[in-house]
Structure formats: structure tokens, C-alpha cells
Amino acid sequence: MGYACPVCDDPQADATHLANHLAFTALTGGGDHETWLDDHVTEWGQLGETELAERVVDHADEREFPQVFEESGVADHDHTDDLPPGADSHRDRSMSDDDAAVLEEARELTKEMLDDAGAPAETDGDDAGDETE
Template sequence: MGYACPVCETPQADAHHLANHLAFTALLGDDDHEAWLDEHTPGWDEAGEDELAERVVEAAKEVEFPQVFEDTTDDDHHDHDEPRPGELFDDEPPMAGSRGPGGGDLDAETAEALRKARELTRDDDESE
């Protein structure tokens, strides 16, 4: 079982995925997701992932969420612990003149959204 996003009904695997979906979508400029968070979870943009997950799941509808396990796919040649080039939140600054993760000039609003996203997704062990 998972949870449907209360705004767009996109299924999410668990409360943490739902919290991240809502926050990222809001931070990236979706007014509907941001308005929902503002109404149902005031202060959401200052909450950590665990706190936000606890708060958003209270208003979410449980839905079937198909689980795909590595042993049921043909792709057994990857390692989740190995960093991949171009991951969404590389710590490297963007390269001028290119677009996408690891590249592109960011306006102040986008840079702030990425900073907040990094804070929300930072592993508690990293911040100590």
C-alpha cells in the first residue's frame, strides 16, 4: 500500500515519498501543491522529512502501490550506493552555459528552491 497525493493523486510508495513529492513539487513552482501544504501543514518548508511525512500522511488516501523488486527486473547491474554522474542534487556548482543537473545558470528563485530541496533531503547523519 502507498498514498495518493492529495493534490494530483499521483501514487507514492510511502509517507516519506509523499512528503518529498509534495515539497519538491511546491518548491519547483506548482501553486496547487504549495497551497495545499500551506493550508494543511503550515510551516512545511521548515519541517524535516520525518516531520512532514507524519503530517501529510494524515490527509492522504491509502492506495495500492505496485512494488517492483530488483529480483523481478532484468536490470541487476546497478548499485544504489554508487553515485551516478548528473544526479539531481550533485554538490558541484552548475557549469555555465549548460542545462540540467550539473549545468546551467540558475536564477535566484531556482537556486533557493534547490537549496531548500537539499536541506529537506539531507540525511540526518550528514548534518551532524
């Protein structure tokens, strides 16, 4: 089970992923996702991911999706380990200055949200092999 984005219908694994999808898409591309958030959760920019998830999940359809989400059941993760070495820095260099500024702001907001939620601080990657599959 998961939730369909109320804007674009993309499948999301859980309420937190839905909130992050809506907020990140609104911050990076604006458009329909930003308009939807402005209409349904006017103070969305000031909420942490948990609070935003609680607000947006009531507006999303819960559905059975044919694929299994690889993050299902994993509470604390990031996707930087999914990138090949050097891909993140290459991506930053290949975007416009405006896009890079938006991405940096999104990173800072995400870090603030995680700090506010009491999430563990980012690691330097030394424990990347500690996860069980």
C-alpha cells in the same frame, strides 16, 4: 500499498515519500502543492521530513498500486545513483539561474532535514556497490 498524493494523485511508496513529494514539488513549482501545504500544514517549511510525513499522511488515501516501488522497505537512500555519469551536473547547467537557486535551496533544506533526523552524512559514493538487490 502506498499513498496517493492528495493534490495530484501520484502514487508514493510511503508517508516519507509523500511528504518529500509534496514539499519538493511545492518548493520547485509552487502551485497547487504549495497551496495545499499552506492550507493543511501551515508550518510545513519548518518541519523535518518525519514530522511532515506524520502530518500529511492523515490527508492521503492509502491505496494498492499495480506497480511495486523499487524503494519499498529501504529507509535511507537517494536517487543520485540512478543518474548516468555527469547527468546531475549537466542538468544544473541547463536550467535557469532562478531554477538552479531553487534547486540548491532544496538540496540545502534536504540536507538540514536529514541532519536533524540523525541520518548518516552523505558519502562520496565509495560504498555505492555495497547495496544488495
